[in-house]
Amino acid sequence: MPIDWTPLRKLVAECDSFALTTHTRADCDAVGSELGLLYALEALGKRVRIINADAPPEHIRFLDPEGRVEVLGEGVSVSEVHQADAHIVCDTSAWGQLGAMADVIRTTPAQRCVIDHHQSGDDLDAIVLKDDTAEATGRLIVEATGALGVELSPKAASPLFAAIATDTGWFRFPSVTPTTYRTIAQLVEAGANPSDLFQKLYDRNTAARVRLHGRIMESLSLEIDGRVAFGQATDEDFDATGAAQADTEDVVNRLLSVEGVEVAVLIAAMEPGLTKCSLRSRSVVDVRPVAEKFGGGGHAKAAGVRYRGTIAETRTALLAAVKAQLQAQA
Numbered sequence: 001m002p003i004d005w006t007p008l009r010k011l012v013a014e015c016d017s018f019a020l021t022t023h024t025r026a027d028c029d030a031v032g033s034e035l036g037l038l039y040a041l042e043a044l045g046k047r048v049r050i051i052n053a054d055a056p057p058e059h060i061r062f063l064d065p066e067g068r069v070e071v072l073g074e075g076v077s078v079s080e081v082h083q084a085d086a087h088i089v090c091d092t093s094a095w096g097q098l099g100a101m102a103d104v105i106r107t108t109p110a111q112r113c114v115i116d117h118h119q120s121g122d123d124l125d126a127i128v129l130k131d132d133t134a135e136a137t138g139r140l141i142v143e144a145t146g147a148l149g150v151e152l153s154p155k156a157a158s159p160l161f162a163a164i165a166t167d168t169g170w171f172r173f174p175s176v177t178p179t180t181y182r183t184i185a186q187l188v189e190a191g192a193n194p195s196d197l198f199q200k201l202y203d204r205n206t207a208a209r210v211r212l213h214g215r216i217m218e219s220l221s222l223e224i225d226g227r228v229a230f231g232q233a234t235d236e237d238f239d240a241t242g243a244a245q246a247d248t249e250d251v252v253n254r255l256l257s258v259e260g261v262e263v264a265v266l267i268a269a270m271e272p273g274l275t276k277c278s279l280r281s282r283s284v285v286d287v288r289p290v291a292e293k294f295g296g297g298g299h300a301k302a303a304g305v306r307y308r309g310t311i312a313e314t315r316t317a318l319l320a321a322v323k324a325q326l327q328a329q330a
Protein backbone atom coordinates (compact mmCIF):
# COMPACT_ATOMS: atom_id res chain seq x y z
CA MET A 1 0.00 0.00 0.00
CA PRO A 2 1.39 3.40 -0.91
CA ILE A 3 1.93 5.64 2.09
CA ASP A 4 -0.37 8.59 2.68
CA TRP A 5 2.11 11.33 3.61
CA THR A 6 -0.51 13.68 5.08
CA PRO A 7 0.57 12.95 8.70
CA LEU A 8 4.18 13.83 7.81
CA ARG A 9 3.14 17.11 6.15
CA LYS A 10 1.17 17.93 9.28
CA LEU A 11 4.08 17.07 11.56
CA VAL A 12 6.46 19.19 9.48
CA ALA A 13 4.01 22.10 9.54
CA GLU A 14 3.77 21.88 13.34
CA CYS A 15 7.45 21.43 14.23
CA ASP A 16 10.55 23.56 13.79
CA SER A 17 13.24 21.18 14.99
CA PHE A 18 13.79 17.50 14.29
CA ALA A 19 16.05 14.77 15.62
CA LEU A 20 16.46 11.86 13.22
CA THR A 21 17.76 8.46 14.18
CA THR A 22 18.10 4.90 12.92
CA HIS A 23 19.15 1.42 13.97
CA THR A 24 22.59 0.61 15.37
CA ARG A 25 25.31 -0.60 13.00
CA ALA A 26 23.69 1.55 10.35
CA ASP A 27 23.85 0.48 6.71
CA CYS A 28 23.53 2.64 3.59
CA ASP A 29 19.73 2.56 3.69
CA ALA A 30 19.74 3.75 7.29
CA VAL A 31 22.25 6.57 6.89
CA GLY A 32 21.12 7.46 3.36
CA SER A 33 17.52 7.80 4.53
CA GLU A 34 18.51 9.99 7.46
CA LEU A 35 20.63 12.27 5.26
CA GLY A 36 17.97 12.47 2.54
CA LEU A 37 15.36 13.44 5.11
CA LEU A 38 17.70 15.92 6.83
CA TYR A 39 18.38 17.81 3.59
CA ALA A 40 14.67 17.81 2.67
CA LEU A 41 13.68 19.24 6.06
CA GLU A 42 16.50 21.78 5.98
CA ALA A 43 15.29 22.94 2.57
CA LEU A 44 12.06 23.84 4.37
CA GLY A 45 13.99 25.92 6.89
CA LYS A 46 13.82 23.40 9.73
CA ARG A 47 16.55 22.77 12.28
CA VAL A 48 17.57 19.13 11.93
CA ARG A 49 20.11 16.84 13.56
CA ILE A 50 20.86 13.19 13.03
CA ILE A 51 21.68 11.49 16.31
CA ASN A 52 22.45 7.79 16.32
CA ALA A 53 23.46 5.41 19.07
CA ASP A 54 26.69 4.57 17.24
CA ALA A 55 28.81 5.90 14.38
CA PRO A 56 28.24 4.50 10.88
CA PRO A 57 30.75 1.86 9.76
CA GLU A 58 33.87 3.36 8.23
CA HIS A 59 33.24 2.16 4.67
CA ILE A 60 29.99 4.12 4.30
CA ARG A 61 31.10 7.38 5.93
CA PHE A 62 31.81 8.92 2.53
CA LEU A 63 28.01 9.23 2.17
CA ASP A 64 28.14 11.94 4.80
CA PRO A 65 30.87 14.35 3.63
CA GLU A 66 29.49 17.15 5.80
CA GLY A 67 29.65 14.99 8.94
CA ARG A 68 25.98 15.45 9.78
CA VAL A 69 25.62 12.12 11.59
CA GLU A 70 26.22 12.69 15.31
CA VAL A 71 26.58 10.07 18.02
CA LEU A 72 24.74 10.13 21.34
CA GLY A 73 27.15 10.66 24.21
CA GLU A 74 29.88 12.05 21.94
CA GLY A 75 29.18 15.73 22.37
CA VAL A 76 25.41 15.19 22.30
CA SER A 77 23.46 14.86 25.53
CA VAL A 78 20.05 13.31 26.05
CA SER A 79 18.57 16.67 27.07
CA GLU A 80 19.80 18.21 23.81
CA VAL A 81 18.07 15.45 21.84
CA HIS A 82 14.89 16.03 23.85
CA GLN A 83 14.84 19.67 22.79
CA ALA A 84 13.71 18.64 19.31
CA ASP A 85 10.02 19.13 18.55
CA ALA A 86 9.87 15.76 16.82
CA HIS A 87 11.84 12.54 16.52
CA ILE A 88 11.81 10.60 13.29
CA VAL A 89 13.07 7.01 13.32
CA CYS A 90 14.21 5.75 9.92
CA ASP A 91 14.61 2.17 8.65
CA THR A 92 13.55 0.36 11.84
CA SER A 93 10.58 0.22 14.14
CA ALA A 94 12.07 -2.04 16.79
CA TRP A 95 13.12 -0.73 20.21
CA GLY A 96 15.79 -3.43 20.33
CA GLN A 97 17.56 -2.01 17.28
CA LEU A 98 17.88 1.55 18.52
CA GLY A 99 20.64 0.91 21.05
CA ALA A 100 21.03 3.76 23.52
CA MET A 101 18.63 5.90 21.47
CA ALA A 102 15.73 3.64 22.51
CA ASP A 103 15.56 5.11 26.01
CA VAL A 104 16.01 8.62 24.68
CA ILE A 105 13.03 8.20 22.39
CA ARG A 106 10.97 6.37 25.00
CA THR A 107 11.32 9.27 27.42
CA THR A 108 11.05 12.15 24.98
CA PRO A 109 8.35 14.77 25.43
CA ALA A 110 8.45 15.32 21.65
CA GLN A 111 6.29 13.83 18.90
CA ARG A 112 7.46 10.57 17.38
CA CYS A 113 7.31 9.34 13.80
CA VAL A 114 8.59 6.19 12.09
CA ILE A 115 9.43 5.83 8.40
CA ASP A 116 10.24 2.21 7.68
CA HIS A 117 9.91 -0.79 5.38
CA HIS A 118 10.44 -3.69 7.83
CA GLN A 119 7.64 -6.11 8.62
CA SER A 120 8.83 -6.73 12.16
CA GLY A 121 8.66 -4.03 14.75
CA ASP A 122 7.23 -2.73 18.00
CA ASP A 123 4.62 -0.16 18.85
CA LEU A 124 6.78 2.95 19.28
CA ASP A 125 3.70 5.05 20.08
CA ALA A 126 4.47 7.04 16.96
CA ILE A 127 3.02 8.22 13.67
CA VAL A 128 3.83 5.16 11.57
CA LEU A 129 4.61 5.67 7.89
CA LYS A 130 5.43 2.15 6.83
CA ASP A 131 5.33 0.21 3.58
CA ASP A 132 6.69 -3.27 4.11
CA THR A 133 6.64 -3.94 0.38
CA ALA A 134 9.08 -1.09 -0.24
CA GLU A 135 12.52 -2.18 -1.42
CA ALA A 136 14.25 0.42 0.77
CA THR A 137 13.46 3.13 3.27
CA GLY A 138 15.43 5.40 0.94
CA ARG A 139 12.70 5.12 -1.69
CA LEU A 140 10.12 6.15 0.92
CA ILE A 141 12.24 9.21 1.74
CA VAL A 142 12.30 10.19 -1.93
CA GLU A 143 8.49 9.96 -1.90
CA ALA A 144 8.32 11.94 1.33
CA THR A 145 10.58 14.62 -0.17
CA GLY A 146 8.15 14.99 -3.06
CA ALA A 147 5.16 14.99 -0.72
CA LEU A 148 6.78 17.84 1.22
CA GLY A 149 7.20 19.79 -2.01
CA VAL A 150 10.98 19.76 -1.83
CA GLU A 151 13.21 19.28 -4.85
CA LEU A 152 15.91 16.61 -4.50
CA SER A 153 19.30 18.22 -4.00
CA PRO A 154 22.60 16.69 -5.17
CA LYS A 155 23.58 16.34 -1.49
CA ALA A 156 20.48 14.22 -0.83
CA ALA A 157 20.60 12.33 -4.13
CA SER A 158 23.85 10.41 -3.55
CA PRO A 159 23.04 8.93 -0.12
CA LEU A 160 19.50 8.11 -1.24
CA PHE A 161 20.79 6.37 -4.36
CA ALA A 162 23.16 4.34 -2.17
CA ALA A 163 20.27 3.50 0.18
CA ILE A 164 18.13 2.01 -2.58
CA ALA A 165 21.00 0.44 -4.54
CA THR A 166 22.40 -1.45 -1.55
CA ASP A 167 19.05 -2.63 -0.12
CA THR A 168 18.22 -4.12 -3.53
CA GLY A 169 21.65 -5.72 -4.04
CA TRP A 170 22.23 -3.20 -6.84
CA PHE A 171 18.73 -3.67 -8.29
CA ARG A 172 18.74 -7.45 -8.52
CA PHE A 173 16.43 -8.51 -5.65
CA PRO A 174 12.78 -9.46 -6.27
CA SER A 175 11.72 -6.34 -4.35
CA VAL A 176 12.70 -4.21 -7.35
CA THR A 177 9.76 -2.75 -9.30
CA PRO A 178 9.30 -0.15 -12.06
CA THR A 179 8.95 2.39 -9.23
CA THR A 180 12.48 1.55 -8.11
CA TYR A 181 13.86 2.53 -11.50
CA ARG A 182 11.71 5.65 -11.74
CA THR A 183 12.96 6.72 -8.32
CA ILE A 184 16.55 5.96 -9.28
CA ALA A 185 16.17 8.00 -12.48
CA GLN A 186 15.04 10.95 -10.34
CA LEU A 187 18.10 10.56 -8.13
CA VAL A 188 20.50 10.37 -11.07
CA GLU A 189 18.86 13.47 -12.55
CA ALA A 190 19.34 15.18 -9.20
CA GLY A 191 23.07 14.46 -9.26
CA ALA A 192 23.77 10.94 -7.98
CA ASN A 193 26.64 9.27 -9.85
CA PRO A 194 26.01 5.48 -9.98
CA SER A 195 29.42 4.33 -11.17
CA ASP A 196 31.24 6.51 -8.65
CA LEU A 197 29.00 5.21 -5.85
CA PHE A 198 29.47 1.60 -6.97
CA GLN A 199 33.22 1.99 -6.92
CA LYS A 200 33.20 3.60 -3.49
CA LEU A 201 30.91 0.92 -2.07
CA TYR A 202 32.17 -2.28 -3.66
CA ASP A 203 35.63 -1.77 -5.09
CA ARG A 204 37.29 -0.77 -1.86
CA ASN A 205 37.72 -4.16 -0.23
CA THR A 206 40.65 -4.67 2.06
CA ALA A 207 42.80 -7.74 1.56
CA ALA A 208 41.64 -8.85 5.03
CA ARG A 209 38.02 -8.72 3.90
CA VAL A 210 38.63 -10.73 0.74
CA ARG A 211 40.60 -13.32 2.76
CA LEU A 212 37.76 -13.56 5.28
CA HIS A 213 35.31 -14.13 2.44
CA GLY A 214 37.56 -16.92 1.20
CA ARG A 215 37.43 -18.63 4.58
CA ILE A 216 33.66 -18.25 4.77
CA MET A 217 33.21 -19.74 1.27
CA GLU A 218 35.52 -22.60 2.30
CA SER A 219 33.24 -23.31 5.28
CA LEU A 220 30.18 -23.78 3.05
CA SER A 221 28.12 -26.83 4.00
CA LEU A 222 24.81 -28.03 2.64
CA GLU A 223 21.86 -29.49 4.51
CA ILE A 224 18.41 -30.90 3.74
CA ASP A 225 19.24 -32.26 0.27
CA GLY A 226 21.18 -29.17 -0.67
CA ARG A 227 18.28 -26.78 -0.01
CA VAL A 228 19.98 -25.01 2.89
CA ALA A 229 23.52 -23.59 2.90
CA PHE A 230 25.49 -22.70 6.00
CA GLY A 231 28.63 -20.63 6.21
CA GLN A 232 30.53 -19.46 9.23
CA ALA A 233 33.09 -16.91 10.36
CA THR A 234 34.79 -17.99 13.57
CA ASP A 235 36.95 -15.97 15.98
CA GLU A 236 39.91 -17.74 14.42
CA ASP A 237 38.84 -16.54 10.95
CA PHE A 238 38.65 -12.95 12.17
CA ASP A 239 42.01 -13.25 13.97
CA ALA A 240 43.83 -14.96 11.11
CA THR A 241 42.65 -12.47 8.48
CA GLY A 242 42.48 -9.33 10.60
CA ALA A 243 38.99 -8.67 9.21
CA ALA A 244 36.18 -7.08 11.23
CA GLN A 245 32.54 -7.98 11.87
CA ALA A 246 31.34 -5.58 9.19
CA ASP A 247 33.44 -7.47 6.63
CA THR A 248 30.92 -10.32 6.60
CA GLU A 249 28.34 -8.09 4.94
CA ASP A 250 26.87 -9.48 1.71
CA VAL A 251 28.72 -12.83 1.89
CA VAL A 252 25.49 -14.63 2.74
CA ASN A 253 24.27 -13.81 -0.77
CA ARG A 254 27.22 -15.71 -2.22
CA LEU A 255 26.22 -18.76 -0.16
CA LEU A 256 22.73 -18.40 -1.61
CA SER A 257 24.13 -18.52 -5.15
CA VAL A 258 24.75 -22.28 -5.03
CA GLU A 259 22.35 -24.03 -7.39
CA GLY A 260 19.47 -25.68 -5.54
CA VAL A 261 19.97 -23.68 -2.36
CA GLU A 262 16.80 -21.99 -1.14
CA VAL A 263 17.95 -20.67 2.21
CA ALA A 264 21.42 -19.50 3.20
CA VAL A 265 22.58 -18.85 6.74
CA LEU A 266 25.79 -17.10 7.67
CA ILE A 267 26.86 -17.40 11.30
CA ALA A 268 29.56 -15.03 12.54
CA ALA A 269 31.19 -15.04 15.96
CA MET A 270 30.55 -11.74 17.74
CA GLU A 271 31.83 -12.16 21.27
CA PRO A 272 32.23 -15.23 23.49
CA GLY A 273 28.86 -16.99 23.56
CA LEU A 274 27.19 -14.68 21.05
CA THR A 275 26.79 -15.04 17.29
CA LYS A 276 25.27 -12.93 14.57
CA CYS A 277 23.27 -14.77 11.92
CA SER A 278 22.16 -13.54 8.53
CA LEU A 279 19.42 -15.48 6.77
CA ARG A 280 18.50 -15.19 3.10
CA SER A 281 15.85 -16.96 1.04
CA ARG A 282 15.32 -17.07 -2.69
CA SER A 283 12.26 -19.28 -2.70
CA VAL A 284 8.86 -19.07 -1.05
CA VAL A 285 10.49 -19.96 2.26
CA ASP A 286 9.93 -17.14 4.74
CA VAL A 287 13.03 -16.70 6.94
CA ARG A 288 11.53 -13.98 9.13
CA PRO A 289 9.73 -16.42 11.49
CA VAL A 290 13.01 -18.31 11.88
CA ALA A 291 14.77 -15.14 13.01
CA GLU A 292 11.83 -14.06 15.17
CA LYS A 293 11.85 -17.40 16.96
CA PHE A 294 15.16 -16.35 18.53
CA GLY A 295 14.35 -12.69 19.04
CA GLY A 296 15.49 -11.38 15.66
CA GLY A 297 13.51 -10.07 12.72
CA GLY A 298 13.55 -8.71 9.20
CA HIS A 299 11.82 -9.58 5.95
CA ALA A 300 10.56 -12.77 4.29
CA LYS A 301 13.70 -13.04 2.15
CA ALA A 302 16.26 -11.40 4.43
CA ALA A 303 16.35 -11.62 8.19
CA GLY A 304 18.85 -11.57 11.01
CA VAL A 305 19.24 -12.62 14.60
CA ARG A 306 21.80 -12.70 17.35
CA TYR A 307 22.00 -16.03 19.08
CA ARG A 308 23.32 -16.79 22.57
CA GLY A 309 25.58 -19.76 22.06
CA THR A 310 28.61 -21.05 20.22
CA ILE A 311 28.68 -21.27 16.45
CA ALA A 312 27.94 -25.01 16.65
CA GLU A 313 24.97 -24.44 18.96
CA THR A 314 23.68 -21.67 16.73
CA ARG A 315 23.95 -23.90 13.69
CA THR A 316 22.02 -26.73 15.36
CA ALA A 317 19.25 -24.40 16.54
CA LEU A 318 18.91 -22.59 13.23
CA LEU A 319 19.01 -25.79 11.19
CA ALA A 320 16.12 -27.18 13.25
CA ALA A 321 14.18 -23.93 12.87
CA VAL A 322 14.78 -23.71 9.11
CA LYS A 323 13.77 -27.36 8.78
CA ALA A 324 10.54 -26.68 10.66
CA GLN A 325 9.86 -23.67 8.46
CA LEU A 326 10.45 -25.70 5.27
CA GLN A 327 8.03 -28.34 6.54
CA ALA A 328 5.46 -25.74 7.61
CA GLN A 329 5.55 -24.18 4.13
CA ALA A 330 5.74 -27.45 2.19
Ligand SMILES: [Mn+2]
Nearest residue numbers: 029091137167
Ligand atom coordinates in the same frame (compact mmCIF):
# COMPACT_ATOMS: atom_id res chain seq x y z
MN1 LIG B 1 16.43 -0.84 4.78
